[in-house]
Amino acid sequence: MEEVIHIYHTNDLHSHLEHWPSIHKLVAERRRWHEGAGDEVFVFDIGDHMDRWHPLSDATRGKANCRLLNEAGYDAATIGNNEGITLPFEDLDSMYLEKDFELLVANLYYQDGSRPKWAKPYHVYISNSGTRIGVIGITVNFARFYDQLGWKLNDPIDELKHCVEKLKDETDVIILLSHLGIHDDEMIAGMFPEIDVILGGHTHHILHEGKEVGSSLLAGAGKFGYYTGHVTLKIDRDTKEILHKKAVLYDMNEADQAQDEREMAEAYFVEGKELMAETVAILPENLTADPLQHSELSKMLTQALREWCDADCAFMNAGMILKGLKQGNVTKFDLLEICPHPINPCTIRMSGAELKEVLLQTRDEKWPHLQIKGLGFRGTVMGVMEYDGIEFQPKGNYTQIFINGKLIEAKEHYTLAIPDMLTFGRFFPEIQRAEEKRYWLPEFLRNLIEWKLATL
Template sequence: MKEKVHIYHTNDIHSHLENWPRINHFLVERREAHEADGEDVFIFDCGDFVDRWHPFTEGTKGKGNVTLINEAGYTAVTIGNNEGMTLDHRSLNELYSDAQFDIVLANLFLPEGKRPAWALPRQIYMTSRGTKIGVTGVTAYYHRLYKLLDWELTEPLHELSKQIELLRKEADVIIVLSHLGLQADRWIAENEPGVDLILGGHTHHVLPNGEPAGAALLGAAGRYGEYVGYVAAEWEIEDVSAKTFNATLFETAYLAAPPDETEQMHEWREIGKKLLSTEVVSLPNPLTYSWDKNSELPAMLAEALYHWCGADGALVNSGLFLAPLDEGQVTKYDIHQMLPHPINPCLVELDGGALREVLYQAEETQLPQLTFKGLGFRGVMMGKFVYHHIEADFQNNILQIGGKPLNLEETYKIATIDTFTFGKFFPQIQHAQMKIYYLPEFLRDVMEWHLIQLYK
């Protein structure tokens, strides 16, 4: 006699709640239909469900997202770097206090080496016919950044091996929830015997029908809730070793919309707006921004980072700004809408030669016109580069920092954004030997601090 189990999965939703009403409606209806047929259903998320670009997430510190996961009936989740690194230690430690699902996470520890009470290294789920499904999960290895937030992160593949070895002795089926990316997932499939299914995320890859690798099947559903993953699993009850897994994706845009879809999205935004309604300052005049010309707000951010980081100079891109500040009352919501990105300040050391190359790329290439998303950036395009205590005019052969000519042999401390240390926009910044990250503060926190200095 065969047993059929239905597995649904999401990853990297990043608080794109415009897709959530359909996803929730779909998952609830599918669960009801499968259970009416006497078949088991499991729903998993592979991390980065929480993203503080959305005011609902920002206002509730991610707890609102947990409520949504509860309502959809998820079985278990693991965390991504957005849960792990964009919330301060206390907020992450309290994020799942009302969770009605398991958080399966093997490689996160408190500084004293204990696991947080809310994180399970592995869990076994029993189907209605007695099959034991073992699940473990791991998140991406940003050890240095987690340490700044008072967490210890162990190397995920090593930790995963230990959990899989234990699950081999306990479970009939082994599932890995991975926020490591596609290449790591392929490595797991090829090198960890006994793993049946790897549901992954982090690199936003789309696997329309899964990807066989080793003896396992990989599943992934892209990003932003654009897809919901589904795996139909089947085996003989008397011999679970004969297992089949078939994967597919459902495109969210073509799922049925609940009748109150628009109202739900409006309500979440209004909840966030209300929670962020605290006044920060009152402006005597509006402050504007431009992506292609000199403007006030980007210049103010560059100055704020310069002071915050104790730098010799600062560099930011004007594409970070997505809204102006109007005259009069400015609230935390206004600042959030202006700078919604989960991006942290960063200080890097560059010698004069490397800084010259950075400025050349910023001024003399097409980089300002680049359109992109990711690495914390939630805008549209890079935009004009703006400096504080730096002057760059290659046409007139003027390169200065702090009012003095740039010395190619001297070392300078440059305040900028962490995005440039992760991406390949500026190789000199990406590969700088000295980088100091400021966590948990985002750019909007630094801007709020600067506005208070100027207008309070």
């Protein structure tokens, strides 16, 4: 006799709630079907369900995302970097207090070494046939950022090893919820043959029929709710041996749509907008913005960046500002709309020689139209570079650079303020190599705009 276990999974929704009503409908209907047939059903989310670009997520600090998972009947979830490092400590620590599911994240601790009461490393489910199913959650190792926010994040592989050692003799099936990315998932499959299924996220990989690595089946459902994953396990009821594994993805653009899906998704947005209606400033005139032009708004943010970080100088790409602000009341929603990125200020201490090299690179003609994806960026193009405390003056065949009116000196050291996005990509090698970096958490760039507007 065979036992059938159905596992539905989502990952990296990033608060793109356009298809959430249909995902909710799918997992609820499938649960009824399968349970009616006597099969087991589990529904898991693999992290980054929340993203603070969406007003409902930002206004509720992720609590609305927890509510949505509750309403859809999820059994367990893990956290991604958007839950973990884009929220202040107090907000993450309270986000899941009203959850109806298991929150699994083996490598997250308070700094005193204890675990949050709302999280645990794994959970063991017992099926109606007595099959013991161990489910583990781990998240990507951005320990430096967690530490600055007041958390302790351990190495996920070390924590996974402890969990597998504990579960391998106490369970019949082990499932991993991994917000580490496809390359780590493949490595884990080779290191831990005891893990039967790895449900992945973080790198937004799409595995239409899964991927077998060693004895593990890997699955991933892309991003933004475009797909919902479904893994089916067939297990011998007596021996508990897995007889068959299968993975498929359902395209939510082609799936049976929830009634009034668009209206429901719009209602989530309107709910968040109303929660963010607080006025933060009153403008006497419009402040325009254009990524391909220098503007008062992008200049203001660059100045705020330098002042907030008490830096010698700053530069920023104008593409950070998506649109201008209109005369009159400016609300928290307006600031979210023009600057939706989960990007923090960052300062770098570097020599004048290194800084000069970086600043000369910023004048490359490729930057304004360069299209950017990832790195927390929610815009489209890099845009022109705005500077504060920095001046370029041509002299003969070369360019002189002045920092606060003084010619840059090669052996002097300067503190440069930039958006943290510019430290992650391959934009500026000197910045990537720099050892003295400070990330200013938990403030986003839009918080600096709010702060600057209040001083005008």
